[in-house]
Amino acid sequence: MLDEKIEPFYDEVVRRNPGEAEYHQAVREVVDSLGPLLAKHPRFAERKILERICEPERQIIFRVPWIDDRGEVQINRGYRVEVNSALGPYKGGLRFHPSVNLGIVKFLGFEQVFKNALTGMPIGGGKGGSDFDPKGRSDDEVMRFCQSFMTELYRHIGEYTDVPAGDIGVGAREIGYLFGQYKRITNRYESGVLTGKGLEWGGALVRTEATGYGTALFAREMLAAHGRDLDGLTAVVSGSGNVAIYAIEKLQQLGATVVACSDSDGVVHDPAGIDVALLKQVKEVERARLDRYAERRDSATHRQAANIWEVPCQVALPCATQNELNGYDAKSLIDNGCTVVAEGANMPTTPEGVRAFLDAGVAFGPGKAANAGGVATSALEMQQNASRDRWTFEHTEARLDDIMTDIHRLCFETAEEFGAPGNYVIGANVAAFERVGHAMVALGLI
Numbered sequence: 001m002l003d004e005k006i007e008p009f010y011d012e013v014v015r016r017n018p019g020e021a022e023y024h025q026a027v028r029e030v031v032d033s034l035g036p037l038l039a040k041h042p043r044f045a046e047r048k049i050l051e052r053i054c055e056p057e058r059q060i061i062f063r064v065p066w067i068d069d070r071g072e073v074q075i076n077r078g079y080r081v082e083v084n085s086a087l088g089p090y091k092g093g094l095r096f097h098p099s100v101n102l103g104i105v106k107f108l109g110f111e112q113v114f115k116n117a118l119t120g121m122p123i124g125g126g127k128g129g130s131d132f133d134p135k136g137r138s139d140d141e142v143m144r145f146c147q148s149f150m151t152e153l154y155r156h157i158g159e160y161t162d163v164p165a166g167d168i169g170v171g172a173r174e175i176g177y178l179f180g181q182y183k184r185i186t187n188r189y190e191s192g193v194l195t196g197k198g199l200e201w202g203g204a205l206v207r208t209e210a211t212g213y214g215t216a217l218f219a220r221e222m223l224a225a226h227g228r229d230l231d232g233l234t235a236v237v238s239g240s241g242n243v244a245i246y247a248i249e250k251l252q253q254l255g256a257t258v259v260a261c262s263d264s265d266g267v268v269h270d271p272a273g274i275d276v277a278l279l280k281q282v283k284e285v286e287r288a289r290l291d292r293y294a295e296r297r298d299s300a301t302h303r304q305a306a307n308i309w310e311v312p313c314q315v316a317l318p319c320a321t322q323n324e325l326n327g328y329d330a331k332s333l334i335d336n337g338c339t340v341v342a343e344g345a346n347m348p349t350t351p352e353g354v355r356a357f358l359d360a361g362v363a364f365g366p367g368k369a370a371n372a373g374g375v376a377t378s379a380l381e382m383q384q385n386a387s388r389d390r391w392t393f394e395h396t397e398a399r400l401d402d403i404m405t406d407i408h409r410l411c412f413e414t415a416e417e418f419g420a421p422g423n424y425v426i427g428a429n430v431a432a433f434e435r436v437g438h439a440m441v442a443l444g445l446i
């Protein structure tokens, strides 16, 4: 596809997928990177690789009925969008959050295809979830919901077909209930059908930590490319879920001080550095809000409805959710001296924010590269399941470190090759598209 064909192509994507703003945004960002690559590989245009990648292979929408603790019937909507399987079985998480709709799942699945390609592991891309809101729900309600969700989903997934995992609102507890129901319905202990499992029943060490650790490692690599390191730097990490917690832990292991994190109610500012053990206790054990962290720690304050991006820092890791960091926020970060941004969440920076970072020369690591450590470690979990093996923490973490270092190198070198040195957005999109595109050409028109 030539440059002048890109605009009409994008218009067609918008027309065919009405009202799906996040999906349009994700497609736009990739399409804008691809001109020189498509010129290099005329076969991609001939075979309509881009057009096919933007049309998911399969989209499943289903009803999820369940009974709450008061005996009332509840109905949610379930999704699984299987976007691309050129490189391997569909792979990607499930998100349970009231904001989930088809457009959100499609954007996440689309990003996942490229992210998974960057890992170099044999995994295609997909995503799923539900508008179910786990907040305030009892453990039994979550279990009943998960069982109903899997009662439909099981027929679409499998170790060689589609391998879901967690995302926002889906952690080891939910994966446990989902896996239990899959096992019951199919009468198969098919460990490799889901990743993010508990350590006692097929899970892998480091999977819990992997997305956050990987994002911090990507930031380390971006600094290393300029002969710098994290030691002594001040960082902020938005969010306080699984990704944020382990990004904070790894940043601090690497010598940075993380002075702020957040949830949807507000921001914790802790100039002494976030106490990760306390944060885990509040968020993972007590499942409480962040103000409880500040109540228990003298050095910390909690401010309701505050903007975390106004906290001065040199390194920023958005690890909460999509479009949480806009042009204004990017400008605040830049004005306050931030020079490195690595996305732990999926598409947390708006297009205006990305532009501001790139224009200011900030090292900006897009999510599909910077947060790929989670899904890469899911692929390592699948390897362990397939070989009925169990690796040590040290071994698995070393693999994760190598994978993140490789992804960084690939994006860095690809950006140079395509005339955009330092632009990891172009590096990631081009390198990933090239891998998927070659496989799609090889597999024929399917």
Ligand code: GLU
Residues within 6 Å of the ligand: 091, 092, 093, 094, 115, 163, 164, 165, 166, 167, 168, 195, 346, 371, 372, 374, 375, 376, 378
């Ligand atoms: N939800 C995670 C992501 O956005 C992990 C997916 C997986 O492990 O399959 O990459």
